[in-house]
Amino acid sequence: MSSSEEEQPKVNRGPAAGPENRRALIAAAREVYAEAGLNAPFSAVAKRAGVGQGSLYRHFPDRTALAVAVYEENVAELERLMEPDTSTLDDLLNRTVNQAMVSIAFVELINGDRHDPRIAALGARYQEVAARLLAREQQAGRAGLHLTIEDVLLATAMLAGEIARNDPDQRLHVATRVRGLFRLAFAPQP
Amino acid sequence: MSSSEEEQPKVNRGPAAGPENRRALIAAAREVYAEAGLNAPFSAVAKRAGVGQGSLYRHFPDRTALAVAVYEENVAELERLMEPDTSTLDDLLNRTVNQAMVSIAFVELINGDRHDPRIAALGARYQEVAARLLAREQQAGRAGLHLTIEDVLLATAMLAGEIARNDPDQRLHVATRVRGLFRLAFAPQP
Amino acid sequence: MSSSEEEQPKVNRGPAAGPENRRALIAAAREVYAEAGLNAPFSAVAKRAGVGQGSLYRHFPDRTALAVAVYEENVAELERLMEPDTSTLDDLLNRTVNQAMVSIAFVELINGDRHDPRIAALGARYQEVAARLLAREQQAGRAGLHLTIEDVLLATAMLAGEIARNDPDQRLHVATRVRGLFRLAFAPQP
Amino acid sequence: MSSSEEEQPKVNRGPAAGPENRRALIAAAREVYAEAGLNAPFSAVAKRAGVGQGSLYRHFPDRTALAVAVYEENVAELERLMEPDTSTLDDLLNRTVNQAMVSIAFVELINGDRHDPRIAALGARYQEVAARLLAREQQAGRAGLHLTIEDVLLATAMLAGEIARNDPDQRLHVATRVRGLFRLAFAPQP
DNA sequence: AATGAATGAGGCTTCATTCAT
DNA sequence: CATGAATGAAGCCTCATTCAT
Numbered sequence: 001m002s003s004s005e006e007e008q009p010k011v012n013r014g015p016a017a018g019p020e021n022r023r024a025l026i027a028a029a030r031e032v033y034a035e036a037g038l039n040a041p042f043s044a045v046a047k048r049a050g051v052g053q054g055s056l057y058r059h060f061p062d063r064t065a066l067a068v069a070v071y072e073e074n075v076a077e078l079e080r081l082m083e084p085d086t087s088t089l090d091d092l093l094n095r096t097v098n099q100a101m102v103s104i105a106f107v108e109l110i111n112g113d114r115h116d117p118r119i120a121a122l123g124a125r126y127q128e129v130a131a132r133l134l135a136r137e138q139q140a141g142r143a144g145l146h147l148t149i150e151d152v153l154l155a156t157a158m159l160a161g162e163i164a165r166n167d168p169d170q171r172l173h174v175a176t177r178v179r180g181l182f183r184l185a186f187a188p189q190p
Numbered sequence: 191m192s193s194s195e196e197e198q199p200k201v202n203r204g205p206a207a208g209p210e211n212r213r214a215l216i217a218a219a220r221e222v223y224a225e226a227g228l229n230a231p232f233s234a235v236a237k238r239a240g241v242g243q244g245s246l247y248r249h250f251p252d253r254t255a256l257a258v259a260v261y262e263e264n265v266a267e268l269e270r271l272m273e274p275d276t277s278t279l280d281d282l283l284n285r286t287v288n289q290a291m292v293s294i295a296f297v298e299l300i301n302g303d304r305h306d307p308r309i310a311a312l313g314a315r316y317q318e319v320a321a322r323l324l325a326r327e328q329q330a331g332r333a334g335l336h337l338t339i340e341d342v343l344l345a346t347a348m349l350a351g352e353i354a355r356n357d358p359d360q361r362l363h364v365a366t367r368v369r370g371l372f373r374l375a376f377a378p379q380p
Numbered sequence: 381m382s383s384s385e386e387e388q389p390k391v392n393r394g395p396a397a398g399p400e401n402r403r404a405l406i407a408a409a410r411e412v413y414a415e416a417g418l419n420a421p422f423s424a425v426a427k428r429a430g431v432g433q434g435s436l437y438r439h440f441p442d443r444t445a446l447a448v449a450v451y452e453e454n455v456a457e458l459e460r461l462m463e464p465d466t467s468t469l470d471d472l473l474n475r476t477v478n479q480a481m482v483s484i485a486f487v488e489l490i491n492g493d494r495h496d497p498r499i500a501a502l503g504a505r506y507q508e509v510a511a512r513l514l515a516r517e518q519q520a521g522r523a524g525l526h527l528t529i530e531d532v533l534l535a536t537a538m539l540a541g542e543i544a545r546n547d548p549d550q551r552l553h554v555a556t557r558v559r560g561l562f563r564l565a566f567a568p569q570p
Numbered sequence: 571m572s573s574s575e576e577e578q579p580k581v582n583r584g585p586a587a588g589p590e591n592r593r594a595l596i597a598a599a600r601e602v603y604a605e606a607g608l609n610a611p612f613s614a615v616a617k618r619a620g621v622g623q624g625s626l627y628r629h630f631p632d633r634t635a636l637a638v639a640v641y642e643e644n645v646a647e648l649e650r651l652m653e654p655d656t657s658t659l660d661d662l663l664n665r666t667v668n669q670a671m672v673s674i675a676f677v678e679l680i681n682g683d684r685h686d687p688r689i690a691a692l693g694a695r696y697q698e699v700a701a702r703l704l705a706r707e708q709q710a711g712r713a714g715l716h717l718t719i720e721d722v723l724l725a726t727a728m729l730a731g732e733i734a735r736n737d738p739d740q741r742l743h744v745a746t747r748v749r750g751l752f753r754l755a756f757a758p759q760p
Numbered sequence: 761a762a763t764g765a766a767t768g769a770g771g772c773t774t775c776a777t778t779c780a781t
Numbered sequence: 782c783a784t785g786a787a788t789g790a791a792g793c794c795t796c797a798t799t800c801a802t
Contacts, residue, residue, distance in 0.1 A: 158368070245766055433798085538729075561725065
């Protein structure tokens with residue numbers, strides 16, 4: 001019984017643990033947020049990551065810093081996925097649904113304090129993706145010319161928000177109906 | 191600071207103060223909720239109402255009881271306004287916008303714990319109003335037959351939610367664009 | 381549905397209700413104490429008695445006053461039961477067991493603040509009963525001459541206290557063993 | 571009041587204070603319990619120890635954890651003292667008297683929620699000590715064969731309980747009389 | 761004299777944040 | 782740089798007690 005069941009007294013591994021801790025914290029935060037929302041006790045993240053409170057504060061001086069780090073990855077994924085010439089607004093909605101269903105807190109963050117520059121930066125990247133898709137779809141005649149980028153952003157925000165509000169077992173159904181509404185609203189008008 | 195800012199030592203005004211306190215609490219709650227959302231400290235409501243903590247608990251044994259009392263009035267107003275034969279789905283959206291703009295927390299409540307029977311009751315009344323309007327509009331050919339009552343409820347929830355998320359000076363603009371989207375989605379399909 | 385299920389708004393019955401209320405309060409207190417001990421919320425008694433808080437305070441200005449009123453009846457019963465020439469120390473132990481099993485709080489009271497004159501008065505009456513029994517038993521040669529009244533009081537107090545500490549389903553067993561010990565200790569010594 | 575009564579603004583002394591705080595908390599608890607019983611405000615312990623509320627909770631997540639820590643020491647002492655071959659049941663009673671006189675709450679604890687596993691563990695150790703002594707005394711012919719371990723446990727519990735109920739200046743006297751009773755009850759029967 | 765609401769102090773517990781090691 | 786304990790403010794809720802009616 002030398003190692004597996006021991007109560008690891010958690011030796012100070014020194015500076016080397018830096019980047020590793022950072023990653024562990026982000027991963028832990030993602031889990032914690034998914035379970036308890038953005039308002040989960042900050043300390044719960046440190047505990048789940050198996051890292052000291054102090055280290056958490058060193059890496060992420062406040063709540064937002066951590067949340068931004070977590071969801072920076074979400075946006076990055078979105079950018080990657082929307083890259084190909086063939087991706088559509090519908091893909092964006094689709095991806096939005098998936099991310100929202102996995103991680104409700106993303107919505108809370110994006111819709112939280114939009115004035116925080118760090119959040120605004122994330123938002124800008126998101127908007128960039130949406131703008132590209134919209135332009136392409138309109139040129140292809142698959143999206144109405146009445147649509148603005150703002151409309152698209154509003155639609156994704158509302159879709160994600162609505163999914164977040166519903167019980168997990170309702171989400172698929174809700175997502176389907178809401179996307180139905182937006183498809184009608186996005187369609188080229190006669 | 192001669193009289194209004196005094197720290198009233200707060201004399202026991204007796205049972206007569208009961209109904210008055212109840213009203214004061216609801217009013218205070220409406221303000222507090224508007225400023226800080228549904229999760230504002232419960233005690234802040236008592237303080238703002240100028241009422242003891244205990245009295246708050248006597249009148250409203252828990253958070254939800256208070257919120258329901260506050261928003262019961264909103265729903266009642268809605269019922270009254272949607273009564274006339276001439277009211278439309280558009281009126282509903284319109285009213286939703288107004289209420290949401292005044293009191294963000296209404297949305298939080300309705301979308302909060304929908305399993306709480308007290309909240310469900312409020313929700314049912316809301317749904318009743320929406321259902322009546324939808325039927326009438328469909329008969330009049332002003333709403334598409336593809337629409338279900340659920341679509342309408344989702345639309346109002348999303349509209350209100352989106353308004354709530356935005357800064358006050360953005361709300362009118364946001365409301366306008368969102369309503370534009372839903373008008374397209376609601377229209378009779380060719 | 382005129383009377384049975386109504387939410388009696390509890391009309392102020394005026395002075396007439398005085399004595400009746402007093403009795404109701406004592407009865408309610410006995411129940412409440414039995415369920416939750418002497419430290420049960422004072423207000424719970426008023427509620428159970430169906431009487432206003434104010435009336436409770438009028439009749440019994442403090443916790444002790446109420447408890448004393450409740451257990452005055454216990455002592456009176458004891459006095460009555462120990463009256464006959466044939467009653468023995470064993471009867472006293474027996475009765476002690478019964479009362480303790482019914483109402484643990486009696487023990488708490490007697491063992492509470494013995495300096496409170498009201499409690500002391502109850503105690504004196506109790507002691508009087510015990511003294512009479514002891515004298516009689518010693519004369520009859522059924523109790524050892526080494527015994528003092530204090531011994532008897534200590535024994536009953538400890539017996540009651542021990543019963544009170546145990547789970548209800550253990551009490552009978554505990555009472556039996558403890559009485560066995562005291563019978564040996566009380567017996568005339570060779 | 572130059573230095574000892576100062577309102578120390580309380581600087582964070584760092585982790586080093588940990589073990590020291592733990593000891594201070596146990597010591598403070600012992601005092602507080604002695605003065606006000608096991609139900610003394612939990613926070614009073616923190617205050618008396620000169621330690622933050624949070625630290626108290628960190629060291630002892632609940633009331634019972636603290637009480638067990640406090641009285642673990644009592645049992646340990648008992649075990650040590652009853653070790654020698656020459657110790658007797660009388661020594662146990664004697665020691666019980668001493669501990670009870672110092673620390674009333676020990677009795678409350680052991681007799682409190684016996685179902686709590688932590689308390690049960692303490693109780694088991696206590697019982698073990700008593701059982702060993704009883705066996706030895708019976709073999710030596712100094713204790714009656716009618717006695718069971720349960721009798722001994724009941725006797726010590728009642729003795730301690732009775733001491734706890736009395737005013738400090740009465741305790742020695744009470745202890746003497748009660749022990750007299752139990753000596754008779756424990757003696758080998760003719 | 762009864763009623764029951766009002767009041768607020770007090771105890772509990774949870775976290776955000778700091779800081780010695 | 783990491784660690785994890787210390788700190789205390791803040792919100793929660795429950796009563797004991799008072800008092801207008």
